[in-house]
Amino acid sequence: MHPVPTENLNVFRPQTQAGRLVMLASLLVSGSVLAEAPSLNWLQGSWCLHSDSSAVEEVWLSDVGGQLIGMSRTVSGGKMTTFEFMRIVTVENRTEFIAQPGGGEGTVFTASLVAKNQLVVENLQHDFPQIISYQRQGDTLTALVSGPGENGEDSSFGLEYQRCNP
Numbered sequence: 001m002h003p004v005p006t007e008n009l010n011v012f013r014p015q016t017q018a019g020r021l022v023m024l025a026s027l028l029v030s031g032s033v034l035a036e037a038p039s040l041n042w043l044q045g046s047w048c049l050h051s052d053s054s055a056v057e058e059v060w061l062s063d064v065g066g067q068l069i070g071m072s073r074t075v076s077g078g079k080m081t082t083f084e085f086m087r088i089v090t091v092e093n094r095t096e097f098i099a100q101p102g103g104g105e106g107t108v109f110t111a112s113l114v115a116k117n118q119l120v121v122e123n124l125q126h127d128f129p130q131i132i133s134y135q136r137q138g139d140t141l142t143a144l145v146s147g148p149g150e151n152g153e154d155s156s157f158g159l160e161y162q163r164c165n166p
Helices: 017-029
Strands: 045-050 054-060 067-076 079-091 094-101 107-115 118-122 131-137 140-148 154-163
Touching: 054 154, 094 118
Parallel strands: none
Antiparallel strands: 045 054, 045 154, 054 067, 067 079, 079 094, 094 107, 107 118, 118 131, 131 140, 140 154
């Protein structure tokens, strides 16, 4: 997942390590982990985040054969500034999230939580991010992206998407 310009966007940033841990814990405990991983089709659809000068759009296609396909783009000043291709695959009871910022080589994140309306994936060997979580509540999809920042201190940002208007 690539850094997204967040000025003027509806982005929340926990300022302390404790704040980030509380936020992640609330994502984890607000739903129970099920014995059999639930469908991830709750991600399906078009999700938007708008400000006066920027927009982020993320689109997920439904699960077919154990795979979901997603893509996102950031638009600023009427021009696309970044894009990313994403896949979520289930192989041998293991769920993986593959991110391809700018269409480049994929980075694999392994799911640490797959629950009703929640997904947390991790790759602690990756520079940034190391943890990506999604949670859906109604027509709101929240993504939290975290890991070590440029100075080695923990860094995170959140994106609060709404269903896109047709």
